[in-house]
Amino acid sequence: MKLGLLTAAFPSLSLAEVADWAAANGFEALEIASWPSAGAERRRYAGVCHVDVGALDVRAVREVLDSRGLTISSLAYYPNPLDPDPAVRAHAQAHLRKVIEAAARLEVNLVGTFIGRDQNKPLEPAFADVLESWPPLVKFAADHGVRIAIENCPMIFTDDEWPGGRNLAYSPALWRRLFEAMPGETLGLNLDPSHLVWQFIDILRVVRDFGSRIYHVHAKDLEINRDGLYENGVMSVGMGWQVPRMPGLGEVPWNRFIAGLIAAGYDGVVSVEHEDRAFEGDVELVKRGFLLARNTLRPLLV
Amino acid sequence: MKLGLLTAAFPSLSLAEVADWAAANGFEALEIASWPSAGAERRRYAGVCHVDVGALDVRAVREVLDSRGLTISSLAYYPNPLDPDPAVRAHAQAHLRKVIEAAARLEVNLVGTFIGRDQNKPLEPAFADVLESWPPLVKFAADHGVRIAIENCPMIFTDDEWPGGRNLAYSPALWRRLFEAMPGETLGLNLDPSHLVWQFIDILRVVRDFGSRIYHVHAKDLEINRDGLYENGVMSVGMGWQVPRMPGLGEVPWNRFIAGLIAAGYDGVVSVEHEDRAFEGDVELVKRGFLLARNTLRPLLV
């Protein structure tokens, strides 16, 4: 396994600047934020464009990476491809296709994204949406030789995302249904263990049960605010007691998690996703957050 | 404390028949189902009418109870008083007022119900609904010398109740806000510990923190299906892993719970609410379920 990072946490830096810092600080791979270069959504932790897939200069991108000894773990574009607004939905899917094409041209062959969800629909009609929209996307990716790693985030942290969250693919039962409905090797997981902590889902069993479907790994941690849990309970879903932290500061058992990945034969990138508010605000703080993550994970990634 | 039961589990028996059986089997109080005699909702565990508050014969009801040495713990009517359909909402509130009047006339002075919720609204607008509809209801009850015990059930067990559930009053944070918004002694809790189990909310702390607000107690247990929790996680809220059981068959620590109630000065009724599917189907099975509950609770209620 290699240690990487998701570039979205550095919206003010160029890809070359991110690559400079990452390579100098022990990271070996970048997961490159690939939102549209203009008009992207303004959601927290999103909308960053470190590779403009609409005007892709393959050679320039590869030069940035190669010259620093870095690889690209995947292109990252996490919109809601099933947004209730048809225009937003269409735009997201169209851009997702561009990202897939870019991944093929860059020979990365892996795109990280969300399955999305019309947050206003209950589970079954929301799932029906998936079955309508996603098979063509999967076929498109397969035709380009690109695999898609779906992140398992419920995408519900604020009232704006209530009630269903903007990403349906958050539980073992749903993954199983997705993989049955869209067989083949194209669709897999971008597994982020932090989302399992707040769902009270056994992380190690997920790694055992879905090992061969893990195409990418997000390293993020989660602290449960126990007073918040007492006050609000699990009915409040993602709001009130789930605190994203840098890896090593929360409840993910990183040694056992990495041990499980090794046993499952995973040999890809562990990509640090930075959403810890204690390490935000200026670039130096963001970097310190990444360093802490590196210090946690580096000893386990030999 | 006394041991009681909620009569709604015996829809096919008359009040007198329920009273006969209860008194003969060690119960001391009835929580009488008071849905409308006609046209009531057909929700599972609801719609039962053991006292017709539209045509109340106070003397007859009291005679049924007194002759068997039983008391009434409260009148029970659990609709959604904030139903999104204005007609349903108006009907529920109108009937609730009749139940309150009946409780006053019967000198029971306690009504158990739900705060309700427009299940389609997020928390804050749903809470605004409460603040609009409930103060007049609380005043009506206070004017009749009747207290209202709100059950803490999230009322979300099926897709029909998705996404918000039909009862907003499910967490300490929300109870606190409710009691602050509607001060006075009229509003309190009908505390059912089973709902706290599946919300991962500390039952004993609830008893300590809200002791003086506990006006009635529902004895119901909950078994967590651990495989279901793994498959679905807490995002699935009330669906997929929460199994209502008779008291003694689940994860509620009854001795510590009753100990807390004693310490909090609660001296009302512990009323068994029967929603265990393993003891349903015919009246004999239902009775066996109540007997198991009695065997669990009787030794603790001296």
Place this chain on the structure above:
Amino acid sequence: MKLGLLTAAFPSLSLAEVADWAAANGFEALEIASWPSAGAERRRYAGVCHVDVGALDVRAVREVLDSRGLTISSLAYYPNPLDPDPAVRAHAQAHLRKVIEAAARLEVNLVGTFIGRDQNKPLEPAFADVLESWPPLVKFAADHGVRIAIENCPMIFTDDEWPGGRNLAYSPALWRRLFEAMPGETLGLNLDPSHLVWQFIDILRVVRDFGSRIYHVHAKDLEINRDGLYENGVMSVGMGWQVPRMPGLGEVPWNRFIAGLIAAGYDGVVSVEHEDRAFEGDVELVKRGFLLARNTLRPLLV
């Protein structure tokens, strides 16, 4: 479910005497010890003959039970039908057939026994023995309309039973193989949760996974001597730290276990098996042990 007891703990009493005491003390069923009337093995807790299947007087036996309002839960004969000594093995199988015939004639239709094991063979050759010897026995039982409940005891408590124990059917993996190898409804489990405690096997999951195969239940508890476990570890298998106790005195969670049985649809007998050395030595002590078990289980069996 009914509460019963295994009569083998009363070797000095007649069946009528056992029935007298059991009926007078809240038991509803007997699991009748059916070892040969003469020449039986002298193993602790074995060799007792309360029904002489070699000279069966059906009417007399039924009269003893019926007159006291008791039923027979099963006939009990727990030898090693796969004893390494061919003579012992043949004798055990021959007598087992007689017990099966008796169960049919008595209309009990259930026999509790061990699958047995040549204790000196490793797992696979020992399992091969089972596949050779048991199909004819199963067919014999099926032909008589009798089901066989295999107890899940590893039968290794002393050096005499070392190294393999005298009963192969002790784990979920082995039960699964047995039921696959001998399909049909004849073979099931006589589930004793105490043996799962010392094997560190999740009791509640066993009930969920094998619910329909539970034909009979032994109520016995187990205390783990933690100092003994430290000294010897699990390599010492059944020797050194497993202390059989009356139900309620050990680590079996009886409420959750019975709750699981109810949910699984089990409606047979929970039969107390008495192997608690603290309640042995004279008949009065033995009876006190049974009373303690009754006090633990009776409230849960409604």
Place this chain on the structure above:
Amino acid sequence: MKLGLLTAAFPSLSLAEVADWAAANGFEALEIASWPSAGAERRRYAGVCHVDVGALDVRAVREVLDSRGLTISSLAYYPNPLDPDPAVRAHAQAHLRKVIEAAARLEVNLVGTFIGRDQNKPLEPAFADVLESWPPLVKFAADHGVRIAIENCPMIFTDDEWPGGRNLAYSPALWRRLFEAMPGETLGLNLDPSHLVWQFIDILRVVRDFGSRIYHVHAKDLEINRDGLYENGVMSVGMGWQVPRMPGLGEVPWNRFIAGLIAAGYDGVVSVEHEDRAFEGDVELVKRGFLLARNTLRPLLV
């Protein structure tokens, strides 16, 4: 084992009245409060005189007990025999001798008391006091054929008892030293498991390690107020978070505790000591507390 109660919780009733109620409610033995009939200390739960050892009428006392089928488990006198005030100390020891004599004359042969402590002395000088004062008391008891059961209460619940508490015999290390310093069979424990809960001492290990020294058992439970523990920590010793409760309402594992006693061969009385403030104030409440304790313990004492 038999179920008994300590009569001190009924200061306003006569011995005969206590005996009436106890016998009618399933108790089999009394631990009789034997403080001086006049001038006794006014400590909470102390100072009660149900047998006036200064004017003992053996026949009358036995008649009260025998006529109701009760036995005496021990005479109870729990002063501080090592009080820093020499007069108080002398008086306590003098009265203790009278209680011993009374126990001999009543053929009870067991006295429950405290070892006491000069609360102002650190451990070693306090222990030296014990070695000076107690050997003659032990000899006196032995000469009368009476055994002494020392309760393991630290006797520190208020500032008045600060800093050392008024009873030194509260831990395994101290019991061991006491029994080594005063060998023979006269001195043993009146084991109250509730005091071990708040000392975080393993109850079951105590039963295993000191089984033969358990001469009497107090059944009392303890609830740990977890908020109080957070606020004050264990430096506050007995003040701020230890809540005495009736057996069954706290953290003592009664089934495992009784199981341990059975295995240790204890066959004496389990005597309910009532110090639960939720069941005090009038005699009816006190009785309800005892009934709850009885309901908890009765099923385990066969």
Place this chain on the structure above:
Amino acid sequence: MKLGLLTAAFPSLSLAEVADWAAANGFEALEIASWPSAGAERRRYAGVCHVDVGALDVRAVREVLDSRGLTISSLAYYPNPLDPDPAVRAHAQAHLRKVIEAAARLEVNLVGTFIGRDQNKPLEPAFADVLESWPPLVKFAADHGVRIAIENCPMIFTDDEWPGGRNLAYSPALWRRLFEAMPGETLGLNLDPSHLVWQFIDILRVVRDFGSRIYHVHAKDLEINRDGLYENGVMSVGMGWQVPRMPGLGEVPWNRFIAGLIAAGYDGVVSVEHEDRAFEGDVELVKRGFLLARNTLRPLLV
């Protein structure tokens, strides 16, 4: 946050020698032992003088630090300012004032000390002492622009410190009273999580509840000797089962603790306090202890 160390563990080295070693081994700050240069107490871990506040050469001290790129986290002087001996008490307070003055002159502006306690007084009179002696000290510090960080050690490890310990400020309840009695920003905590382990006080809740009052942090770990706890129980307070260890060798969850500090906005020094007897005896061993602490903490302090 920066990594520092308390120089008191190097009594035989000069400040410059300590600074040399610390800077060369990854430490960024020193907490300088500031006991009187002569006549200081001879308590273990105390009495060391690395800055002679009675003859302070500001420029020389700063030169030692600056030249090695180190900062001073605080001046450390941990006497008992409320010693029962008036002379000792007066001397301690007088020297404390000198240390405060020195901290101001050195522009460190932080002094770490104990609140102290007359160990022979119960809590309330001991607290009254605090209220009498401390307001002038707090005012003195405030006048000099210096904050005081009170360490939360109960200071009771031997009979000499029995019964009350020599530092009253050991629990949340007491800190809360102290901060209410002496409002303003002068007084805060020098939080040492190891003392919370042996008081069974939730470390993470302390960080949440008192975050803004944490002015300095001591990194020390604690191992609970479970056999010692069984033998002695918590009545023995600090004696018999609490083993100070280097950070990483005990029960403090360092990642969660540091995570809490980050979330609380703490950005000061984490100063390793060395009291691990397994790493004492010669300077090399002491250094190895510090290195182990550094290896534990360094990855978390970015």
Place this chain on the structure above:
Amino acid sequence: MKLGLLTAAFPSLSLAEVADWAAANGFEALEIASWPSAGAERRRYAGVCHVDVGALDVRAVREVLDSRGLTISSLAYYPNPLDPDPAVRAHAQAHLRKVIEAAARLEVNLVGTFIGRDQNKPLEPAFADVLESWPPLVKFAADHGVRIAIENCPMIFTDDEWPGGRNLAYSPALWRRLFEAMPGETLGLNLDPSHLVWQFIDILRVVRDFGSRIYHVHAKDLEINRDGLYENGVMSVGMGWQVPRMPGLGEVPWNRFIAGLIAAGYDGVVSVEHEDRAFEGDVELVKRGFLLARNTLRPLLV
């Protein structure tokens, strides 16, 4: 303590090659595989010969080590010296004597081996074998000034080793008997904590109880496959749920384990034993496994 490794994981490299790599990667000591140079057993992880004790060139071996700044922690030869086949047994003991002589000549003075066992014999006769064979071996070692460190592995991972395993010295009870039977300082433990995990034996208590007998330490970890444990239970001994892992990937609490060793005064080598199948197959993978182990242990070994 020093960090070392057991060379047996590198059968294809020469001692010099192993030493090169170890020294360059932070290891300080080698535990040198000393099986016979020819005809050695072909068991997994065995049979490697990095020092040919039959043709020992002391100077050459020392040169390899000294030139790279490495020490030898012990010579490693783990056969079954009590093999049921007399020829195999004799050969093993003969070679063990040669290894002992070599250890003396190399001035290592420590040999790691198994006590062995005739796996077909029950405990007591197997123990009798030990008492017959081992005293002369111990005497031989003592005469050469060499200590013997017995590894605590039960040596039962396959049916071939069933039923007793090939090494009797796996539990505290057995070590105690061994040390009593063969007093003196020659015999001690080569403690591998991973074997204690799967025996459910408290690792930290072992370190406390046997500290002075720990002559060498193997660093290996163990993951318990919880599904495998459910399926097979502990009756399956070493087969079906115990997964050897590199240190840091399993359930051994390395910080507490090393803390215990430090407190016990152990100052020898912690030697990584590599049996993690996820890091096998080619030399690079094997090295990565060792690096992960180093990263786990290095920070704790100062």
